[in-house]
Amino acid sequence: MRKAGSEGIFQMTSFACVDVVIRGRRDYRYGRHVYAGSVANVFSRLRLWPARHKGGPMRKVMLAVALFIVAVPLFSEEAYRLSGKAGNYTVTVTFDKARPVEGENRIHVQIADKASRPVRDARVAVEYFMPSLPGKPPMMDYKTTATPAGDAYETTLDLKMPGEWRAVVSITKGKQTAKSTFPFEVR
Numbered sequence: 024m025r026k027a028g029s030e031g032i033f034q035m036t037s038f039a040c041v042d043v044v045i046r047g048r049r050d051y052r053y054g055r056h057v058y059a060g061s062v063a064n065v066f067s068r069l070r071l072w073p074a075r076h077k078g079g080p081m082r083k084v085m086l087a088v089a090l091f092i093v094a095v096p097l098f099s100e101e102a103y104r105l106s107g108k109a110g111n112y113t114v115t116v117t118f119d120k121a122r123p124v125e126g127e128n129r130i131h132v133q134i135a136d137k138a139s140r141p142v143r144d145a146r147v148a149v150e151y152f153m154p155s156l157p158g159k160p161p162m163m164d165y166k167t168t169a170t171p172a173g174d175a176y177e178t179t180l181d182l183k184m185p186g187e188w189r190a191v192v193s194i195t196k197g198k199q200t201a202k203s204t205f206p207f208e209v210r
Contacts, residue, residue, distance in 0.1 A: 103207075105190075110201030111137055114192050123209045125185055132169050132176040132192055141174040145196040151180050153188055161189075185209045 103118040112134050119129040132149070134142040147169040152161035163183055169176035182188060190205045 105205040109203035
């Protein structure tokens with residue numbers, strides 16, 4: 024068996040992984056019952072964790088780690104963000120939910136100028152609609168005004184059905200108006 028000495032951990036890792044992928048069967052070469060292709064086999068060959076008997080503590084630990092790695096992204100609920108430019112402003116639209124859903128969705132609109140300072144004295148309007156075929160008017164066209172809330176503006180979008188939607192954020196400051204369009208999908 025190779026030892027991770029002067030050849031480094033990279034070569035040892037690639038040896039263990041290639042060895043596991045090529046065989047794809049039971050491996051009796053090292054005097055223990057190990058299934059080639061298992062994560063435990065790779066770790067034991069790298070000497071990162073001792074090999075155990077079938078169903079032993081190693082298998083339970085690896086199963087727990089694998090379940091944790093898979094479950095964390097499923098249950099983490101980050102806010103859904105869209106960013107874009109509107110004239111000289113950077114606009115970030117953040118939904119309260121992980122994904123826009125059918126029904127009421129609270130959004131926060133953050134506006135920053137060129138110096139990345141928040142813009143607080145603007146009028147912000149949001150028009151949201153479902154795009155339709157070219158040359159036809161958009162379906163379900165709605166408008167709402169966002170109210171100031173700290174460094175951002177807040178409003179609620181009432182999304183009537185699943186599908187592709189677009190939100191047009193209009194920023195009016197003084198006599199200038201800038202717009203930015205954000206496509207998103209409702210599930």
